[in-house]
Amino acid sequence: MCANTLPNALVNPFLESLIALTKERDAFTLEQMLxxxxxxxxxxxVQQKTQSIHVYRLKDISKLFLSAISLEHIAGGDDIPEVLCQKLLDCYNGGERDVLTLDDGRIFHFFPLKQAVAYRNSVIVIEAQYTNADLTQAIINLLDIYQNYNGLLNDNERDTLTGLLNRKTFDQKINKVLSTVHSKAMRQDDHGHLHYFIAIFDIDHFKRVNDEFGHLIGDEVLLLMSQLxxxxxxxxxxxxxxxxxxxxGIFGCAQEEDIQLVLHRFAEKLHAYQFPQVGKVTVSVGYAKLTIDSTPTQLVDRADLALYYAKNHGRNQICSYELLKAAGLLTEDIKEGEIELF
Structure with missing residues (x-):
């Protein structure tokens, strides 16, 4: 069916969703718009209902970890038939589009997503009853637009060495989280309430790594640290x-005490990791809780003060601004913007 024969009632929703897609800057929301x-x-x-759309990605190179995000957020996204899982892995590894029809008549379409270096390749799986070749090509074209746009965002928002988000993007993210927290507080909405924290990680004695092994090895440590x-x-x-x-890092936790578990679990993984040529590397971590009356600058200053305490009291440890303050170990008040990170 040619696009110019379609009624506006069908064309306009697609065009509107495409416009919304290219307005978005947040990666997760961008995926939902896609x-x-x-x-x-x-x-x-084809005027048919799409049953489900899932995005599958590899979380760990050495261990296959599949995460599914359902369009309708329905349960059971990870519980997929073995034959479907095999097709998924084939598409991921081969990077080729595929289709699978199950015995019960359900049709699954597999499309590889080749994203920027900061992201591992992923596969989008669409369950929909269609065999239209023009539609398949249109979806491929749409995915190309998404990937090109996502690449532009990554170039602008990510650190060139590690692929992590950059300082400018932090301001946007933290303001969005603060807005969400403030909105929930105003509505007195406790449903799905999360406790948010900002944590600053600083590699201990990193200057020594650069001095002893050179800046190329230092860059490799930064890259491997970001990947870990x-x-x-x-x-x-x-x-x-x-x-x-x-x-x-900005972390959302269901329980306030979970942040310590999250950070200590990372510290344990880091302790077990051997960096090529360098060997063991440790980090000092300072973190602070996000409150509705705090500003981004205040949050960074508080986490940074906790970090400085960790580095001045033996390094290789995790310190909470709130716990240090309650224990009377932090006596000075922080003026907004007083502490510099660079």
């Missing part, structure tokens, strides 16, 4: 490189 655009595209071509962080934390917890050997 799914909606695919739904509207399928409806425009990416494998250790959830994709919903954004990670940033602020410059030099300092990294920042």
């Amino acid at each position: 799914k909606q655009a695919i739904v509207n595209l399928i409806d425009m071509f 962080m990416g494998k250790s934390f959830r994709e919903s917890d954004p990670l940033f490189r602020f410059g030099g050997e300092e990294f920042v």
Whole structure:
């Protein structure tokens, strides 16, 4: 069916979803916009309901970890038939589009997503009853637009060495989290309430690494550190490189005490990791809780003060601003913007 024969009632929703897609800057929301655009595209071509859309990615190179995000957020996204899993792995490894029809008549379409260096390749799986070749090509074209746009965002928002988000993007992310927290507080909405924290990670004695092994090895340590962080934390917890050997994470936890478990689990993984030529590397970590009356600058200053305490009291440890303050170990008040990270 040619696009110019379609009624506006079908074309306009797709065009609107495409416009929404190219307005978005947040990676997770961008992915949701892509799914909606695919739904509207399928409806425009064949006027059929899309059953589900999942995005599968590899979390760990050495261990296969598949995460599924459902368009309708339905349960059971990870519980997929063995034959479907095999097709998924074939598409991931081969990078070729595929289709699978199950015995019960359900049709699954597999499309590889070749994203920027900061992201591992992933596969988008669409369950929809269509065999239209023009629609398949239209979805491929849409995915190309998404990948090109996503690449532009990555070039602008990510650190060139590590692929983590950069300092400018941090301002956007933290303001968005603060806005969400403030909105929930105003509505007195406790449903799905998360406790948010900002943590600053600083590689201990990193100057010694550069001095003894050279800056190329130092850069390799930074890259491997960023990859280890990416494998250790959830994709919903954004990670940033602020410059030099300092990294920042924003973490949402169901329980307030969970942040300590999250950070200590990463420290244990780091302790077990052997960096080529360098060997063991440790980090000092300072973190602070996000509150509705705090500003981004105040949050960074508090986490940074906790970090300085950790580095001045033996390094290789994790310190909480709130716990240090409650124990009377931090006596000075922080003026906003007083502490510099660079």
